[in-house]
Amino acid sequence: MLQLNRSLLEGNFHFPEGLDIGKDSKQLPEKIIQFGEGNFLRAFVDWMVHEMNQKGLFNGRVVVVSPLPAGLIPQLNAQDGLYTLILRGMSQGEAVSREQIIRSISRGIDMYTEWQEFLKCAENPEIEYVVSNTTEAGIVYNPSDRPEDTPPASFPGKLAVYLYHRYQHFAGDPQKGMTILPCELIDRNGDQLKGIILRLAAEWGWPEAFKTWLEEHNRFFNTLVDRVVPGYPKDEIAELTNQLGYKDQLMDTGELFHLWVIEGAEGVQEKLPFVEAGLNVIWTGDMTPYRTRKVRILNGAHTSSVPVAFLYGLETVGEMVEHDVLGRYTREVIFEEIIPSVDLDESMLTEYAQSVLERFENPYIKHYLLSILLNSTSKFKTRVLPSLLNYTKKTGLLPYKLCFSMAALFAVYRGTVEGTVMKCRIGDKDVDMKDDLATLQMMQAAWSECDQSLESVLHLVRRIFAETKVWGQDLNEITGLAEKVGADLYAILQDGVKKAIERSFLNK
Known part of the structure; x- marks a missing residue:
């Protein structure tokens, strides 16, 4: 040929x-x-x-x-x-x-x-x-x-x-x-x-x-x-x-x-x-609104939803948005928690969000969740944490789904560091999590002291939140955040992500 x-x-x-x-x-x-x-x-x-x-x-x-x-x-x-x-x-x-x-x-x-x-x-x-x-x-x-x-x-x-x-x-x-x-x-x-x-x-x-x-x-x-x-x-x-x-x-x-x-x-x-x-x-003359819109909605939706979907056992973004549970979860994260947290014109954000969901549904593209999970802590800091913090600042409430996403992220980072990767067992899969080596080592150390009791899980979350080099601040200073993420992480560990997400959101 x-x-x-x-x-x-x-x-x-x-x-x-x-x-x-x-x-x-x-x-x-x-x-x-x-x-x-x-x-x-x-x-x-x-x-x-x-x-x-x-x-x-x-x-x-x-x-x-x-x-x-x-x-x-x-x-x-x-x-x-x-x-x-x-x-x-x-x-x-x-x-x-x-x-x-x-x-x-x-x-x-x-x-x-x-x-x-x-x-x-x-x-x-x-x-x-x-x-x-x-x-x-x-x-x-x-x-x-x-x-x-x-x-x-x-x-x-x-x-x-x-x-x-x-x-x-x-x-x-x-x-x-x-x-x-x-x-x-x-x-x-x-x-x-x-x-x-x-x-x-x-x-x-x-x-x-x-x-x-x-x-x-x-x-x-x-x-x-x-x-x-x-x-x-x-x-x-x-x-x-x-x-x-x-x-x-x-x-x-x-x-x-x-x-x-x-x-x-x-x-x-x-x-x-x-x-x-x-x-x-x-x-x-100023690209800031466009960058904020993309990072918070497109990238933020990926980074906040993917840990949950991966723990759920899904493999691609397309499967995630088409799934009865995770599709609803992703849409509610975007429209109920991310968009209200962004200080830009709501119609501009909503129109873009609709186009993002259409792109997520693209049947020709297999966007694997595992590839999005690479370097998730730094991605969460830049793409999701600003939405979480600003939602709390504007409403006086914690964004429940973004908090749950953070708990799911910590559940993913549970393994043993070998070389430059963390070896994790998620469901029936062996996964190599890649991230900053110091962050992986910190996660391993935190999990090594956790016996999965509620008190121990809360201690783990507070220890991770105190890592200012990872988050740029001590997240323990956000009232109620450690307790909410800790409770969600405990539910994931005890019952699995499917039951935890159903109890937290789907019956509301």
């Missing part, structure tokens, strides 16, 4: 009906350098660039570099930057699937073997934009980075060298500054990335003139991205390959929903015509 590449597109191959192969873009100049070749960026930014190009609005391509060794650059180049993207989900109550070949990537560069080729991109005046997705751990300061490294270990180190090379090549030309759009899921990602690069520039002894050029003529945007991207459909690849009639090592899948919120627009919005192309991109 033939492999997807440019020759296939330019030959006489008969593509299946319904597959959008798009218009040729191989003559378009490279305008974007992208750090990251993974599933998300290819189903998000590169897809957006393709959409703009197909409408004649952007007319530029993306050169991709791998931020880590042993990436997908060889496969990307073998396919001439082409790949099949399948977007699937619910639209007005109907299941929809859209298949297309994305043609926006020009080539890939492995900076670990092609460092000079990477730096040549900095010399190209037409490359004006940087996009990145190097995971939440990508935008970090690495004190061991050096400017002579080829390349430095961290993403900020790599980008710093790239920008300094551009500055030198163009002799500090103010017109050659770049627009940087990081997609990492951390708060104020652009500000954080810029701060690290300035720190490196100071430590590396680069001239003040470069720092001035960086500050005044390069724009680091804070952004928020939102699209579920399951990626390579390994469970379906044989069937899809047979349907398409060709092999694609980089096939990608994502949901229909997409949202990109970019803080700031002046001088850039016109050059990046996302909105004109019909894409759900919001240029705003």
Whole structure:
């Protein structure tokens, strides 16, 4: 069977009906350098660039570099930057699937073997934009980075060298500054990335003139991205390959929903015509409401409901929202406790919440609960705890379901630390819980002293609540919280989560 590449597109191959192969873009100049070749960026930014190009609005391509060794650059180049993207989900109550070949990537560069080729991109005046997705751990300061490294270990180190090379090549030309759009899921990602690069520039002894050029003529945007991207459909690849009639090592899948919120627009919005192309991109002077909405509702619903659903014996988000008990639980968590706790327009929150539930019901996406459980304590602190605390502050009452979710979370973190994971037995499953090692060790120590009596369980909860490094405060100071979470945890341990949740909520 033939492999997807440019020759296939330019030959006489008969593509299946319904597959959008798009218009040729191989003559378009490279305008974007992208750090990251993974599933998300290819189903998000590169897809957006393709959409703009197909409408004649952007007319530029993306050169991709791998931020880590042993990436997908060889496969990307073998396919001439082409790949099949399948977007699937619910639209007005109907299941929809859209298949297309994305043609926006020009080539890939492995900076670990092609460092000079990477730096040549900095010399190209037409490359004006940087996009990145190097995971939440990508935008970090690495004190061991050096400017002579080829390349430095961290993403900020790599980008710093790239920008300094551009500055030198163009002799500090103010017109050659770049627009940087990081997609990492951390708060104020652009500000954080810029701060690290300035720190490196100071430590590396680069001239003040470069720092001035960086500050005044390069724009680091804070952004928020939102699209579920399951990626390579390994469970379906044989069937899809047979349907398409060709092999694609980089096939990608994502949901229909997409949202990109970019803080700031002046001088850039016109050059990046996302909105004109019909894409759900919001240029705003303040992204805080959008971030709060996403973190508290989408992420918060996941983080608060998933421990309960996992203890219940379910495996995916789809099963959770369709379940008679857990579906009701999830909806009530969102509409009765999370939304009332958020200080934003209620209609804005409700509309978004409805779209979130539709996304949770997507029959094409198997979003496994176990993957959401990774690093759950830090997720609970940022995504759920603000809703719990603000609900209590606004109403003078404890949000019963969010408290129950916290108890379920503690019940999940019951096991033995081996290496960097906690070995847990949940129902009939052996599970490796991954989190900050110190947090896992703290949980193990707390459980080791618990004999499952009510008094002992309450002591365990108070001990965990006192860990200010985990929660950012001593949660024992919240009146009644330890007693409520302790009672719920005791009920889970004594009767199991099914009976505990039924007694607590379903009979009300």
